[in-house]
Amino acid sequence: MFLTRKHLSRRTILxxxxxxxxxxxLSAMIPAGVARALDAVTPxxxxxxxxxxxxxxxxxxxxxxxxxxxxxxxxQHDRWTPNGVGRDFELVGxxxxxxxxxxxxxxxxxxxxxxxxxxxxxxxxxxxxxxGTVPEKGARVYPERIxxxxxxxxVIGMDTPLxxxxxGTEPGGPSDPNYGWGFGQTLAxxxxxxxxxxxxxxxxxxxxxxxxxxxxxxxxxxxxxxSLLDSVTEEAAALxxxxxxxxxxxxxxxxxxxxxxxRRIELAEAAGVDRLDLPPTPVGVPNAVEEHLGLMFELMTxxxxxxxxxVCTFLASKEVSMRVFPSLGITNAWHPLSHQVGPNxxxxxxxxxxxxxxxxxxxxxxxxxxxxxxxxxxDHSTIVWGSNMSDASQHNFNPLPTTVIGRxxxxxxxxxHLIYPAGTPLNNLWVTLLDRNGIPVExxxxxxxxxSEV
Numbered sequence: 001m002f003l004t005r006k007h008l009s010r011r012t013i014l015x016x017x018x019x020x021x022x023x024x025x026l027s028a029m030i031p032a033g034v035a036r037a038l039d040a041v042t043p044x045x046x047x048x049x050x051x052x053x054x055x056x057x058x059x060x061x062x063x064x065x066x067x068x069x070x071x072x073x074x075x076q077h078d079r080w081t082p083n084g085v086g087r088d089f090e091l092v093g094x095x096x097x098x099x100x101x102x103x104x105x106x107x108x109x110x111x112x113x114x115x116x117x118x119x120x121x122x123x124x125x126x127x128x129x130x131x132g133t134v135p136e137k138g139a140r141v142y143p144e145r146i147x148x149x150x151x152x153x154x155v156i157g158m159d160t161p162l163x164x165x166x167x168g169t170e171p172g173g174p175s176d177p178n179y180g181w182g183f184g185q186t187l188a189x190x191x192x193x194x195x196x197x198x199x200x201x202x203x204x205x206x207x208x209x210x211x212x213x214x215x216x217x218x219x220x221x222x223x224x225x226x227s228l229l230d231s232v233t234e235e236a237a238a239l240x241x242x243x244x245x246x247x248x249x250x251x252x253x254x255x256x257x258x259x260x261x262x263r264r265i266e267l268a269e270a271a272g273v274d275r276l277d278l279p280p281t282p283v284g285v286p287n288a289v290e291e292h293l294g295l296m297f298e299l300m301t302x303x304x305x306x307x308x309x310x311v312c313t314f315l316a317s318k319e320v321s322m323r324v325f326p327s328l329g330i331t332n333a334w335h336p337l338s339h340q341v342g343p344n345x346x347x348x349x350x351x352x353x354x355x356x357x358x359x360x361x362x363x364x365x366x367x368x369x370x371x372x373x374x375x376x377x378x379d380h381s382t383i384v385w386g387s388n389m390s391d392a393s394q395h396n397f398n399p400l401p402t403t404v405i406g407r408x409x410x411x412x413x414x415x416x417h418l419i420y421p422a423g424t425p426l427n428n429l430w431v432t433l434l435d436r437n438g439i440p441v442e443x444x445x446x447x448x449x450x451x452s453e454v
Contacts, residue, residue: 042373043160044409044437045304045381046152047312048130049359050187052319053338054389055080055094055401056349061422062109062399079349080401082107082417089417094352095403097360101368103415104378104405106454110419112398113388113426115446121395122319123176127183127194129388130313132427132445137178147189148430148444152311155439162309164188167204167300168197169292173318187313197315200285201295208299208308250371254305289323290358297362304377305370316355325351338392359385364405381406382433400426404433404454411436418453429454 056079066085079093089107091099098105116128128134130147149164157163166188173185182194189195198204236255240248286292296314303309317323322333328350330337337348367378386402389395399422407414412433427447432454434441 042380042409043307043310044156045310045312045377046149046156046384046433046437047300047314047363047381048149048187048384049314049316049386050126050129051352051355051385051387051401052126052315052317052321052389053334053348053392054387055352057081057390057399057401062419064419066417066419079352081109085417085419087415094349094356097353097357098364098403098405101360101364101378101405104364104368104407105416106404106412106414107417108402108404108420108429108451108454109417110399110422110424111402111426111429112423113400114397115425115427116388117397118176118179120174120176120178121389122174123184124179125319125388125395126173126185126187126315127179127189129386129426130187130430131189132425132430132447135179135183145189146191147187147313148434149188149311149313150190150195151434151441151444152437152439156310156437160307160309162208162303164195164311164313165204165207165300165303165309166195166197166313167296168199168315168318169289169296170315170318170321170323171199174320184319185315187315197313201292201299202285204296204299208303208306257302257305288327289317289325290327290354293355293358294362297358298366300363301366301370301377304367304381305372325354328354341393356385367406375407378405379407380409382408382412382437384433398423402426402429404429408433408436412454416453418451420451424451 056077058078058081062081064085066081066083066089080095081093082089082091082095084090091102091105091107095105095107113128113132116124116132116134118124118128118134124134127147130149131145132148133145135145153163166186168186175181175184182189186194186197188197198207236251240251243251286295293316300312300314303312317334320335322335324331324333330347330351334348334351340348364378364383367381367383368376370377372380383405384402385405386400388397388400390397390399390401404412406412425446425448427443427445428449428451430444431441431447432450432452435450436454
């Protein structure tokens with residue numbers, strides 16, 4: 001039996017004047033007669049999304065039998081930990097908005113990253129979350145302090161236009177001269193340098209789709225009033241004529257999504273221009289944190305869907321953030337509020353809930369509804385949602401709020417609340433997640449092995 005069907009390259013792109021657009025996985029890209037072809041061409045995606053100032057989480061280790069539904073909970077002390085343990089658990093509090101995706105959710109209790117503690121915690125919290133060790137004072141090269149995302153890049157990031165994508169929502173952040181700016185202001189570290197996040201949704205869009213290298217060029221393109229998609233219309237039409245009905249629909253749906261995000265970024269930019277009498281904000285950055293988060297999550301989805309990158313880090317807000325949240329009626333700045341105790345603990349917990357809602361509605365929902373290969377983008381993704389801080393008033397590194405969402409192509413079980421012994425290294429989780437995504441490593445920092453139940 002001879003199989004002669006030609007297949008479309010997984011790296012097929014649409015080209016236009018000054019623009020390129022990657023495509024989602026199409027059935028036409030699957031080689032005929034290749035065993036487990038879908039698995040062979042479906043990439044694994046990893047995203048590490050960081051919430052600053054910790055969460056409302058009990059500083060005492062979670063008991064091995066979990067928190068009982070009957071006992072209830074005091075929201076001043078814990079808004080993160082599920083009720084129950086194992087597969088018999090309920091997402092509550094600040095994780096309740098993930099309940100529709102419960103079968104994809106793994107909450108892991110009692111993880112510890114105290115090995116990364118330093119005298120100026122806010123100056124290293126973000127940067128040591130994925131490196132699992134504190135940097136040496138005065139060092140400027142960190143060959144053994146590569147972050148988990150960049151370990152993944154070395155294996156699964158070199159066949160995409162962007163080896164990795166670094167996102168944020170606030171510039172700046174704390175720095176300690178003993179360690180350098182990177183450990184306070186980014187999650188991502190190569191073996192030689194930190195990678196700065198991109199905070200402007202419009203710039204991220206251009207980074208992904210090649211539209212405009214600087215402010216002058218962006219202004220010129222905007223004045224021309226031409227869409228990114230307009231420049232590839234002819235080639236897109238020629239491509240779709242050669243595809244089957246299902247693939248034509250997939251390409252159409254994807255390009256419609258690109259156009260919708262482009263439209264929303266234009267609206268956000270216009271709104272910023274209209275408010276120039278207020279404190280200046282970068283063009284294209286929404287004033288409302290909800291809108292900013294939503295745009296970044298949608299851009300992350302498009303980047304994965306178009307196979308532009310397989311690895312992403314997102315600093316959802318900076319450490320020592322002075323944001324206020326008028327939509328929640330919170331006018332006190334986030335960082336000072338995070339150090340307060342009593343009733344204000346539950347009040348600041350509403351902030352984490354807001355961020356989780358955006359995560360659920362703008363990223364997880366989109367991944368879950370986007371078909372790819374033999375499942376969805378969510379089936380093939382590993383999304384980590386958590387922090388390198390437990391109780392902000394104590395700046396402690398244990399027990400850390402940690403949630404994994406996704407299946408890594410079936411390698412992660414999902415639908416569990418796992419409780420490990422107090423002091424279990426966070427680095428054990430990083431070793432585990434890399435292994436589940438085909439990136440085996442023997443050890444990271446103080447890791448002692450894999451978490452086999454994940």
